[in-house]
Amino acid sequence: MNREAFLARVREAATSGLRYRVHADPTVTRAMGYSTIEEDLVARFTAEVAKVGGRPVVVPSMEAARREAAQIFRIYEPRSALCWRHPVLDRFGLTDWLRTERVTQIDSALLAPQARAEQRRDMLAADIGITSCTFALAETGSLVMAHEFGNERVASLVPPVYLAIVSREQILADLFDAFDRLGERLAKRDWPSNVTLITGPSKTGDIESKLVVGVHGPGKWHVLVVDETAGEKPAPA
Amino acid sequence: MSTTDFTRQTHHEFLTASSQALVDANLQLSLANVGDTLAKRNREAWETFPQSAPLRELARQIKDATLADLAGHLETLEASVRERGGEVHYAGDGDDACRIVTDILRSRGAKRVVKSKSMTTEEIHLNDALEAAGIEPIETDLGEYIVQLSKQRPSHLVAPALHLRMPEIHQLLSTDAGETLPNTPEDLCAYARTRLRDAFATADAGITGANFAVAETGTIVLISNEGNARLTVTMPKLHIAILGIEKVIPKLADLPIFLKVLARAATGQKLSIYTTLANGPRKPDELEGPDEFHVVLLDNGRTRILEGPLRESLFCIRCGACLNVCPIYRNIGGHAYGGTYSGPIGAVLTPLYDGLTNNRHLPHASSLCGACQAACPVKIAIPEMLIQLRDQLHKEPGEMHWAEAQAYGLWARSMRSPRLYRFLTWLATRTVGRVLPSGWLKKLPGPLHGWTKNRDFPAPARERFRDWWSREGME
Ligand code: SF4
Numbered sequence: 092m093n094r095e096a097f098l099a100r101v102r103e104a105a106t107s108g109l110r111y112r113v114h115a116d117p118t119v120t121r122a123m124g125y126s127t128i129e130e131d132l133v134a135r136f137t138a139e140v141a142k143v144g145g146r147p148v149v150v151p152s153m154e155a156a157r158r159e160a161a162q163i164f165r166i167y168e169p170r171s172a173l174c175w176r177h178p179v180l181d182r183f184g185l186t187d188w189l190r191t192e193r194v195t196q197i198d199s200a201l202l203a204p205q206a207r208a209e210q211r212r213d214m215l216a217a218d219i220g221i222t223s224c225t226f227a228l229a230e231t232g233s234l235v236m237a238h239e240f241g242n243e244r245v246a247s248l249v250p251p252v253y254l255a256i257v258s259r260e261q262i263l264a265d266l267f268d269a270f271d272r273l274g275e276r277l278a279k280r281d282w283p284s285n286v287t288l289i290t291g292p293s294k295t296g297d298i299e300s301k302l303v304v305g306v307h308g309p310g311k312w313h314v315l316v317v318d319e320t321a322g323e324k325p326a327p328a
Numbered sequence: 329m330s331t332t333d334f335t336r337q338t339h340h341e342f343l344t345a346s347s348q349a350l351v352d353a354n355l356q357l358s359l360a361n362v363g364d365t366l367a368k369r370n371r372e373a374w375e376t377f378p379q380s381a382p383l384r385e386l387a388r389q390i391k392d393a394t395l396a397d398l399a400g401h402l403e404t405l406e407a408s409v410r411e412r413g414g415e416v417h418y419a420g421d422g423d424d425a426c427r428i429v430t431d432i433l434r435s436r437g438a439k440r441v442v443k444s445k446s447m448t449t450e451e452i453h454l455n456d457a458l459e460a461a462g463i464e465p466i467e468t469d470l471g472e473y474i475v476q477l478s479k480q481r482p483s484h485l486v487a488p489a490l491h492l493r494m495p496e497i498h499q500l501l502s503t504d505a506g507e508t509l510p511n512t513p514e515d516l517c518a519y520a521r522t523r524l525r526d527a528f529a530t531a532d533a534g535i536t537g538a539n540f541a542v543a544e545t546g547t548i549v550l551i552s553n554e555g556n557a558r559l560t561v562t563m564p565k566l567h568i569a570i571l572g573i574e575k576v577i578p579k580l581a582d583l584p585i586f587l588k589v590l591a592r593a594a595t596g597q598k599l600s601i602y603t604t605l606a607n608g609p610r611k612p613d614e615l616e617g618p619d620e621f622h623v624v625l626l627d628n629g630r631t632r633i634l635e636g637p638l639r640e641s642l643f644c645i646r647c648g649a650c651l652n653v654c655p656i657y658r659n660i661g662g663h664a665y666g667g668t669y670s671g672p673i674g675a676v677l678t679p680l681y682d683g684l685t686n687n688r689h690l691p692h693a694s695s696l697c698g699a700c701q702a703a704c705p706v707k708i709a710i711p712e713m714l715i716q717l718r719d720q721l722h723k724e725p726g727e728m729h730w731a732e733a734q735a736y737g738l739w740a741r742s743m744r745s746p747r748l749y750r751f752l753t754w755l756a757t758r759t760v761g762r763v764l765p766s767g768w769l770k771k772l773p774g775p776l777h778g779w780t781k782n783r784d785f786p787a788p789a790r791e792r793f794r795d796w797w798s799r800e801g802m803e
Contacts, residue, residue: 092420092627100420100631101573102399107635109396115389123382124588139598202615210615211529231598240613244562248555266584266599274580277545284412284611285561288587288603293555297471297489298497298513300361306470306517307524308555308602 125265132229132262133318139232143291144304145312151321153183156256163313164192167252169218171195176241179223179258179317194219199241220246220253220309226269227262227316231290234314235269237276238285247289253309259318342689345664354493355661362490366652369596370703380705383589388706390582391574391643395634401543401576402625408546412608414621419570421628422452428624429454429535429568430461436566438463438532442524444550444557445469446537447485447646448570448626451668451681454535465535466527468556470520477504483662483670485648486594491661524556534560534618536606538571539645540586541623544579548606548623551590553597561606567618569606572626574634574642586645586705593705594647629681638713641676643706650700650710656693665690672700672710676717684721691717731774756788 128135137147150156160183172194174185189196197217202210222242224234234255238244247253263269269288276282293308304310349355374380394401406416419425433441441458443449443465455476458465467476471489475482477500482488489497494513501516502509509519536557540549548569550557561567577583583605591597610617633642651657651671662670666687667678675690684691691714694700700710722736742749760769769785771777 092418092424094418097418097420097625097627098399098402100627101402101634104631104635105395105398108639111637111639112396113388113392113640115392116385119382119385119389121386121585124379124386124585126377126379143597143601199615214616215525215529233599238617239611240615243616244558245616248558248562266588270581270584277580282412282545282607284607284609284614284617286605286607287558288599289601290597290599290603291553291601294553294601295470295517296553297469297474297487298516299358299494300365300487300490301513303513303517306521306554306556307468307559 121267125267126230128229128264132264133259133316133321135229136227136232136257136262137314137316139229140312140314141232143232144294145232145291145314147314147316149316149318149321151317152319153317156183156315156317157188159315160188160254160256161192163254164194164219167219167311169194169252171197171213171217171219173214173217173220173243173246173250174198175222175243175246176200177223179256179261180221182258183256183317185221199243203240214243214245214249217250218252220248220250221256222246222253223256223258224261225286226272227257228264228266228269228288229262230265233266233269233288233290235273236287236289237273237283238287239283244285244287247287248308251305251309252311252313253292254313254315256315256317259316259320262316342664342666342687342693345666346660346693349660349664354496355491358491358493359658359661362652362658366487366595366648367703370593370649370652373592373596374703377592380589380592383585384705384707386585387589387645388643390577390585391706392640394576394578395574395639395642398573398576398634401578402573404543404578405541405546405576405623405625408542408544409608409621409623410546412546412621414546414608414623417622417624419624419626419628422626425452425570425624425626425628426454426457429570430457430463432566432568432622433458433463433533434461436532438566440464440466440527440531441533441535442466442468442527442531442560442564443472443535444537444552444560445472445488446535446570447482447668448537448572449535450482452570452626452628454570466524466531468524468527468560469552470517470554470556473520473524474500477501481663481668484651485646485669485671487648491663528559528563531564533566533568534564536560536567536569538569538575539590540583541569541571541576542578542580542583542605543576545605545607546623547580549583550604550606551600551602552604553595553601555602558602558604561604561618562616565618566620566622567606567609568622568624570624570626572628573630574644589705590645590647593649593703633680637716638676638680640708641673641680641713643708644673644677645706647705649703649705650708653699653703655695655697655699660693665693672714673708676710676713679717684717685724688721691715691721731776735776750794753788753792753794757790757792761788761790 140147225237226235292304292312295306417428455465467473474489483491538548539551591600609621657671669677679687696711
């Protein structure tokens with residue numbers, strides 16, 4: 092059907108339909124939909140990550156983060172890691188650390204010069220994915236990922252194990268806050284081709300409603316939260 | 329296979345199908361779960377998240393306001409998609425949409441496509457059209473994949489294989505694998521993961537529906553728990569999204585309002601595992617994502633609904649909550665409804681899309697208990713709409729037996745005339761009320777017997793309430 096005829100039909104129907112608009116309650120506002128978060132954002136974020144089946148650990152420094160990451164590597168013994176390039180990962184010292192772990196780092200720097208078939212082969216073969224995030228969300232235990240060159244989608248999607256390294260200041264309180272921040276990027280015309288919110292390891296309940304993890308995406312999701320203010324405060328009970 | 333035949337019918341005989349469903353032991357086992365899991369989680373989500381009340385109202389208002397200027401929002405969506413290098417196509421009906429999709433695929437020499445769960449493509453029978461064009465469609469949502477292997481239709485909006493039990497699923501996947509697979513859900517998922525990874529890696533295109541489309545940004549929003557929707561829009565060179573025109577929302581800032589209620593309604597999750605905003609083709613420097621991005625906007629009867637009294641049904645965000653709480657759905661499952669959409673909202677949508685007289689049973693497939701409206705994230709007045717459809721149906725010539733029509737006429741008149749009402753109730757207590765001591769009418773005479781075929785009808789009391797009240801109740 093041609094565009095003009097299609098839109099004319101919609102326009103006409105929408106106008107006739109005005110008679111059937113529903114009653115609206117003018118007292119409700121968007122602000123009423125904010126979640127109330129009383130505890131510390133790190134505590135709430137990690138609690139939510141655990142609730143959806145992730146494994147969160149809070150560490151007080153990048154050095155402690157490397158020790159934790161080494162523990163995680165002892166479990167899975169990965170040979171190659173599909174990684175983001177990100178300031179938080181630079182602070183972690185990812186490249187050097189992977190070298191000492193003798194794990195091949197696959198990232199945009201390695202992939203960019205390759206032909207597509209090669210890129211795909213390397214991405215699909217990775218044993219673990221390592222990313223930071225654009226923001227993290229305390230309300231839901233989510234990672235908000237603005238995907239672009241250097242911050243590839245496949246890292247959090249294709250390998251069976253996925254490790255995210257999050258720094259305290261990346262954590263926002265509410266889903267609305269995340270969309271406000273994304274809106275700022277949109278206003279600056281810095282809008283990525285793909286944004287994904289991740290809230291758990293890949294799951295399905297399609298076989299007799301029984302929960303199985305890792306059906307298409309990673310079945311294991313580890314989250315290291317680096318809270319460099321943590322040393323200054325008493326540990327949460 | 330023990331699944332009864334009605335699951336393969338395209339046009340239904342609702343009464344036969346539901347009677348069969350009631351004695352299908354496997355189906356009943358599958359349905360028994362729904363109340364304790366999905367329905368319970370929905371209820372808890374509304375109770376434990378007080379913010380959901382204003383959010384549901386807001387979501388409803390946004391839908392209502394968007395429909396008021398739907399053409400304007402579609403134009404904005406088109407402009408945004410174009411600006412980001414995508415293309416928009418307009419499909420008046422399902423055949424149109426299928427032709428648009430197969431034309432795009434054919435001209436690129438596509439042989440195989442991966443699909444992520446989409447009820448809209450079910451609605452237009454896209455898979456049949458693709459196969460007829462020599463293109464192999466592969467469903468990648470695990471439930472959809474199983475349903476595709478079984479050559480059935482999905483029986484639930486968010487849990488398509490809900491009607492199947494483990495032995496059947498095991499057999500289907502083993503046949504697909506060409507060997508007997510180990511018999512645990514984990515092993516079957518592992519097989520599907522490997523099998524479908526191969527499909528993702530070799531597919532020429534990815535086809536999706538859309539949970540929402542954001543006009544301001546030209547975004548197709550896809551929600552899944554498995555991750556297949558992400559792979560579908562990341563691996564193949566071409567992404568085609570097919571969506572009903574009612575899926576558009578105006579602003580990026582509107583989206584979190586819907587996200588906050590959708591997963592809570594569907595599964596009790598705060599958010600589904602993956603919420604993907606597909607914003608167009610890959611940028612020149614990017615290593616992944618499609619080179620081409622097409623959006624197909626589908627009318628297929630939606631404008632007919634938009635102009636009429638049941639316009640509110642277009643608010644539906646396909647969460648499935650109304651199915652999970654419905655006493656009818658929970659007894660007969662999704663297939664007996666006969667259409668693409670089942671449960672309470674299906675009982676409204678199928679007659680609207682496919683004609684009321686073709687689907688005369690559906691408006692009656694409800695106890696009007698109101699559980700659907702209470703569960704619905706956008707508070708759609710489903711019971712009222714069903715009543716309206718019943719009313720419309722009864723006005724169709726030849727729909728009602730003359731005796732039933734007479735009885736309804738008398739009922740309506742007596743409701744408007746206190747004198748007639750008093751006389752008729754007096755008459756009823758003096759006659760039927762005196763001769764029927766059991767208090768139940770087991771069989772009404774002649775054409776009225778349909779009322780009592782599957783239920784007993786309470787007989788009039790021996791004395792009218794008003795007589796009792798004037799004698800004793802006043803004290
Ligand atoms: S009518 Fe409401 S409850 Fe039912 S599927 Fe649609 S949005 Fe969900």
